[in-house]
Every structure is written in structure tokens, then in C-alpha cells.
Amino acid sequence: MTSEHLYSSRQVLYSFYITQFLILTVGVPVLWWQGKLQKNYFSFDSGSMWILGLGAAALILLVEAVLIKWFPQSWMDDGGINRLLFKDRSLVHILVISFLAATSEEILFRGVLQEWLGIWVTSVLFVLLHTRYLRKWLLVTVVFFISIGLGFLAESCQDLAPVIIAHSLVDFILGCYLRFCKLKHEL
Template sequence: MNENHNGIEDKWQNKQARLILISFYFTQMIFILLSVSFLWWKGQLYAEVIPFADAHMWLIGICAGGLIVALEFVLIRYVPQHHFDDGGINQLLFARRSWWHILFIAIVAAIGEELLFRGVVQAWVGVWGTTLLFVLVHTRYLKKWVLVAFVAAVSLLFGYIVEWTHHLAPAIIAHASVDFIMGCYLRYAVKA
């Protein structure tokens, strides 16, 4: 009986994980299409906005990503787990993925969200307005004050990096780094 129950639970989790992955790709593609269309329409879609060939952009992005990951690991270590739980959504998104699929998810999320929030929205409502919208888009975190504060701090950091460098590349690199490392952590270090 218990073995049958575990099989049903595994099928349910697989179905949930698949639906979350489909939803993720769907929303990110909408973000990318809207952002690219808007930036192209405004004449702001050019290679200089995202200079990935510049080593300084990589250095800033990797350092910012490393700082965020270090802070996240401190929070995981010292904040009670129920304050830092997103309801298992990230676990379902990453837990059964290969490292290369986690990397792809991280890159897609970073490009989609940074193009939209830092590339389009920030020009209209500034860093603080963009942060508010960025937090609201992460609705699964809204009932957890630690997650809200963390996402807000990360968004402010990304916003000010873009303001400082006048480029999206460091924010995209930092965002992808954080998502990749934390996705691998959920996949390989955390037992569901």
C-alpha cells in the first residue's frame, strides 16, 4: 500500500514539476518578446546595451552574484526554514533537472526578467518602482517577509548596477549566476 502511495505521489510531483516548467518558460518568453519588441520600437535594442564581451561586466556580475549567493546561504543557515520557504515551487522547478537544464533555466530567467525590469520598466519608474514591481511578480514570496526583503534587496542591487554601468550585462550575469548556483543547490544538496 505504501509503495503504491509513493508511486502516486511521484506521478503527482512529476506532473506539478512539468506544469511549473511550462509556466516558467511561457512567462519568460512573454517577458522576452515584450521587452525586445519595446526596446526595438524605442530604438534601444543594440549590442552595446548588453556587452557580454567586456570583462568588466563579467567581473561586476560575478561579484554581485557571489555576494547574493553568500547572503542567501547565510539566511538559509540562520533563518528558520519556514520563513524562507517559497512553498516548494523552486524545488519542483529545479529538483529533477540536469545541471545543463538548470543553467538554461537560469539564463532564460535572467534574460527575460532583466530585459523587462531593468531594460524597460526601470526607465519609466526608476529603481525603487521597478523593485516594487519585481517583488510583486514574485507573488509566491509575498507571505514571507524574509523572502520579500531579500528579493527587494536583490532587485535594488541589480537596478543600481544597471544605473552605475549603464548596461544590462552585469545584472543578467549576476541574476543567472544566482539562479544557477541556487538551482544546483536545490537539485544536488537539498533532499526533498
């Protein structure tokens, strides 16, 4: 049974917002306590940070496109939760969801936890946050290696802007795919 039979789109959306605001409630004060809640840790005004973020997103999307082409759809399906999250949403709402998820998760994982736990342990925890993927070895593997890549990017730049940009763009493109393209194929 898929998640679409267990949960409504509204329940998934509410759960998403509650989860992300809880993550921000923990992440932002700890980031401040670590002394990293400052403008130069979020260099969205730097062209090089945008280039790095867009490049990372392009690489992730390319890998995901190849995996979608090579593997059965069931291997990349999270049980319908992502589809429920993005279905019936406007383009602006998909953008808001994508930016909120990327910002909150990157603040907590790359900004806060990675300093204490390192890239590898933080990546394991990042995968565990995405519990709906745990029954799919391919999704677990992909998310784990994406997390490692984002961890190295954040560490090398000492900035969260490129990882937030990459994460937002990946979520936005995949959200649009689930909302608009995948819906057409099902009709």
C-alpha cells in the same frame, strides 16, 4: 499544504517557460522601441562587465547563505515551487532555466521599466512578479533589496550584461543547491 501537493514538476516547468516567453515578447520589442536593443547594451565581451556580474552574484549568494544559516528554513521557502522547477533537471537544463529567467526578467525590469519608473518602483514590481514570495516577509525583503542592487548596477553601467550575469549565476547556484544538495538532505 505545499505547492508540491498542488502542482506537478511538469506544470511548473511549462508555466515557467510560458511566463518567460511572454515577458520576452513584451520586453524585447519595447527595448528595441526605446533604442536600447543594440550590442553595446549587452557587453558580454567586456571583462569588466563579467567582474561586476560575478561580484554582484557572489555578494547576493553570501547574503543568502547567511540568511539560510540564521533563519528557519520555512522562512526562506517559497512553498516548493522553486524545488519543483529544478528537481529532476540536468545541469544543462538548470543553466538554461537560469539564463532564460535572468535574461527575460532583466530585459523587462532593468532594461524597459526602470527607465520609466525608476529603481524603487521597478523593484516593487519585480517583487510582485514573484507572487509566491509575498506571504514570506523575509523573501519579499531579500528579493526587493536584490532588485534595488541590480537596478543600481544596471544604471551605473548603462548595460544589462552584469545584471544578467549576476541573476543567472544566482539562479543557477540556487537551482543546483535545490536539485542536488537539498535532495541529499531529504533522503
